[in-house]
Amino acid sequence: MKRINEIFNSLQGEGYNTGRAAVFVRFAGCNLRCPFCDTDFATGREMSDSDIVEAVSAYDARFVVLTGGEPTLQADAALTARLHEAGFEIAMESNGTRPAPDGIDWLTISPKQPFLGEAARPVVRRCNELKCLFDGRTPVTDFGIEADYYYLQPCDMGGGPADERNRRITEACIDYILSHPRWRLSLQTHKLTGIK
Ligand SMILES: C[S@@+](CC[C@H](N)C(=O)[O-])C[C@H]1O[C@@H](n2cnc3c(N)ncnc32)[C@H](O)[C@@H]1O
Ligand SMILES: Nc1nc2[nH]cc(C(=O)O)c2c(=O)[nH]1
Numbered sequence: 001m002k003r004i005n006e007i008f009n010s011l012q013g014e015g016y017n018t019g020r021a022a023v024f025v026r027f028a029g030c031n032l033r034c035p036f037c038d039t040d041f042a043t044g045r046e047m048s049d050s051d052i053v054e055a056v057s058a059y060d061a062r063f064v065v066l067t068g069g070e071p072t073l074q075a076d077a078a079l080t081a082r083l084h085e086a087g088f089e090i091a092m093e094s095n096g097t098r099p100a101p102d103g104i105d106w107l108t109i110s111p112k113q114p115f116l117g118e119a120a121r122p123v124v125r126r127c128n129e130l131k132c133l134f135d136g137r138t139p140v141t142d143f144g145i146e147a148d149y150y151y152l153q154p155c156d157m158g159g160g161p162a163d164e165r166n167r168r169i170t171e172a173c174i175d176y177i178l179s180h181p182r183w184r185l186s187l188q189t190h191k192l193t194g195i196k
C-alpha cells in the first residue's frame with residue numbers, strides 16, 4: 001500500500017514537459033522540510049497499486065507525474081510496471097536524495113542541498129532534467145549531475161507571481177541565464193494560468 005495525498009489532472013506546469021496534459025500522483029510525506037515548499041503533502045490515504053492505476057486511468061492523459069512530498073520514499077518498480085502495463089509514460093519529480101525506482105521514463109531532479117545543507121545532498125548522478133531553484137542569492141550548482149536539460153526555476157516566496165520579491169527573483173534568474181546559457185528558464189506556468 002502507498003500513502004497518496006492527491007491524484008489530479010492538469011498540465012505539467014514546469015520544465016521540459018511544460019504544457020503537456022498529465023495526471024499527477026502526489027505521494028504523502030517527505031524526508032526534507034524546505035522552508036519555501038509550496039506543497040501540502042502531510043496527509044494521505046492508503047491506496048494499493050491497483051487503486052492508483054484505476055484512479056489515474058479515469059483521465060485521458062497517458063502521461064503520469066509521480067511527485068509529492070518525496071515520491072522515492074514510496075514509488076517502486078511494481079508500481080511503475082503496473083503504470084506501464086496501463087499504457088502510461090512515467091515522469092518523476094524528486095529532490096535527488098534517494099535513487100529513483102526502475103521504470104521512470106523522465107526523471108526530474110531538483111536538489112535542495114544549497115538551501116538545507118548536507119542532509120539534502122543529492123545522490124542521483126544522472127537525470128533527464130535538473131531543475132534547480134534560484135532565490136537570487138544562493139549559489140547555483142549542478143552538483144556534477146549529468147542531465148539532458150538544465151533548468152533554473154524562480155523560487156516562489158509566496159504572494160503570487162506579481163509579488164515584488166518574486167519578480168526580482170525571476171529577473172535574477174533571467175540575468176543568470178544570460179551569462180550562463182547552459183541553463184534555461186522554467187516558470188511555474190500553472191501558477192501563471194491559475195490551474196492546479
Ligand atoms: C513539491 S516538489 C515535490 C518533489 C520533490 N520533493 C522535489 O522537491 O523535487 C515539486 C517541485 O516543486 C518545486 N518547488 C517546491 N517549492 C517551490 C517554490 N516555492 N518555488 C518554486 N518551485 C518550488 C520543487 O523544487 C520541485 O521541483
Ligand atoms: N501543474 C502542475 N505542474 C507541476 N509540475 C510539478 C508539480 C509538483 O508539485 O511536483 C506540479 C504541480 O503541482 N502542478
Ligand code: SF4
Pocket residue numbers: 030031032033034037038039041068069070095112
Ligand atoms: S523536498 Fe520537495 S516536497 Fe519535500 S519539502 Fe522540499 S520542495 Fe517540498
Ligand SMILES: [Mg+2]
Pocket residue numbers: 038039
Ligand atoms: Mg507543485
